[in-house]
Amino acid sequence: MWKSKARAAATPPKSAGDGAPASAWSRLSRSLTRTRRQIASGIGDLLRGQRAIDAELLEELETSLLAADVGVAATDRIVDGLKKRVSRRELTDTTALHAALAAELVAILAPVASPLVIGAERPHVVLVVGVNGVGKTTLIGKLARRLGAEGHSVLLAAGDTFRAAAVEQLAEWGARNNVPVIAQGQGADSASVIFDTLTAAKARGVDVVLADTAGRLQAKTGLMEELRKIKRVMGRHAASAPHEVLLVLDAGVGQNALSQVREFDKAVGVTSLAVTKLDGTAKGGVLVAIAANFGLPVRFVGVGEGILDLQPFDAAAFVHALLRPGD
């Protein structure tokens, strides 16, 4: 499945568009128009004009990757690899170059595309963390809905006890999806709210607990320490909890995302990622650098405002949408 998609991504646009079944796909590709256009300006020329591979062309590729937030280091690595293959005459025409770039991106991203799996232990606990304003609470709302539709019982922990009305926001999502929320109100101790939720989840035999936390910038040592404490306290409930520490990234973020992953991982051991707001003009290309550097699984992408717009991450679709020449 992978392979066929990877190939689809690598072949010229006409055949690539065919047989793209899921709406997830079209949504994602629509949402990635921007990235696509950026990269497409280089690739498109190359396909149409049948240009020879020259330094200028490689530089255009480089530019496209940089403009998609892939970052200097990752871009250099990718472009250098392509250059080497060009100089070894492995890549002689533009189509092959295009295919090689797509394959390279897929090779980086494919290993990290891995959906959320609810383990056997009950409750399965997901701790959701991230910097301010990335959309943690919204993601939890959508995820609760999704898990509910899959037949899991879900309990939400209103662990963002700092931001004004964060508890109300989560409660509203709970009410919309008919999912109970455990809360103590603003100013309460976050670790204690989450601990209570775990206790309640056990008593009620709930399948999944989604624990919200306050947004915090990774440079704030004290707040990161608080997060460590939350995790410690969860561990007291069940040694295996939290089963998943999900770091939420905003698609619009630049190279700071690498620091976010590094610092959150250092504090609480991030086990997976989600990328929100991919439906805008933001490109999310930093995921390539993150995948190359950290190899953390990417569980979800948020591609819209609607409650159904939370999709599993599909690397081939992501790259395909990224590289497909403009509409």
Added chain:
Amino acid sequence: MFDSLSERLTAALRSVSGRSRLAEDNIAGAMREVRVALLEADVALSVVRRFTEEVRQRAIGQEINASLNAGQAFVQVVHEELVRTMGEANDALNLATNPPAVVLMAGLQGAGKTATTAKLARHLMERERKRVSVVSADVHRPAAIEQLRALSDEVGARFIPSAVGEAPVAIAKRALADARTRFDDVLIVDTAGRLAIDERMMAEIAQIHAAIDPIETLFVVDAMTGQDAAITAKAFNDALPLTGVVLAKVDGDARGGAALSVRSVTGKPIKFLAAGEKTDALEPFHPDRVASRILGMGDVLTLIEEAERKVDQRKARRLAGKLTTGRKFDLADYREQLQQMGNLGGAESLLEKLPGVGMLPEQARARLDEALFRRMIVIIDSMTPRERRFPDLIDGSRKRRIAAGSGTQVQDVNRLLKQHRQTQKVAKKTMRKGGMQRLARGLEAGSQAASRGGPPRRRQRRRRR
């Protein structure tokens, strides 16, 4: 980081040595380094291109100052050009109109509009003595209105209620009429986050704008934004007559290249930096400081200004005097210095603004918090006045007594004494410029000493509000 950039530039400019001017043929490598530095700081690619071209123009023919090496001279050119591009000086909010002066907030989801609304309200009330009311036209995000209500209660601004069922345009109009009859000076209208490509939502905010004719329309942008900052800012600027920009979440470790992108693309001044969780964390924008950040130089000036606002000037001057001469900076003085640093809002926020903090070992950063200051002060409090004046008196037996009295270990007392000696020493060495810089340096020295002593202690900190 600044050092590393200037070192990299120095290396790239090695061929320049022996020549008196920068010239086209010898700056190519340096231009590449500048480009990489800007891209790493998330400046948008189109802006990087334009900007590096300007830097190149300016650098060519530049004389190499004898006191600076070529790399430093080049950094200076880049820094000056950054400052020039971002606007020379801070642009204040324009409220000169028939009251109420209406301020409309716009931006993407999660940029920080609601928090900034509250901070701005507080800023206008406290620093400009305005009567401020706020209203939320965000009927989309659950509990957004409730969030603004809670925040405005906290800062004491008048909250004009709105409801999810109401049309945003109607809310804005009603709030304006309300603010007018109540003779408010300023009305701040918070709006829902929206994507620039969402035509329906962009039309909605354009309608709000038309209905209430704000004198200021502020675009709030997250300092961590990448290349998208330029695209989004342009789209908002095309849809709305923006008058200024607020750069939010500046208190993290992002280099903030978005500031340059947004400024360059819209041509609109950046008016404020929102830098902190508390509602007083709104600072006027100073291009030179953000320029330093983008180049990874840290933000020493903001630190100094903040220090000046919060520190007892008389005491500070006296301390500075003692530090300068290096004589009689005893433990009582050290205690005062520690207390002043505590007043700065904890070492964390202070540290984030210092250059080179990224390179401090994490242990050192973690240990530099208020609890540490407090403990050090407690140790000094357990000494006799005589011991404070003559630290040399403190022998093993006295150390044991002090440790017992302050509930600490003898090692803690030793560490404090060592840090005091080091502060004295460092202070003597770095005694040329302003008083606060000195305190900051002393702190850095202290942190290094702290990081050397023993394993980090687990400490549970409650979040400050």
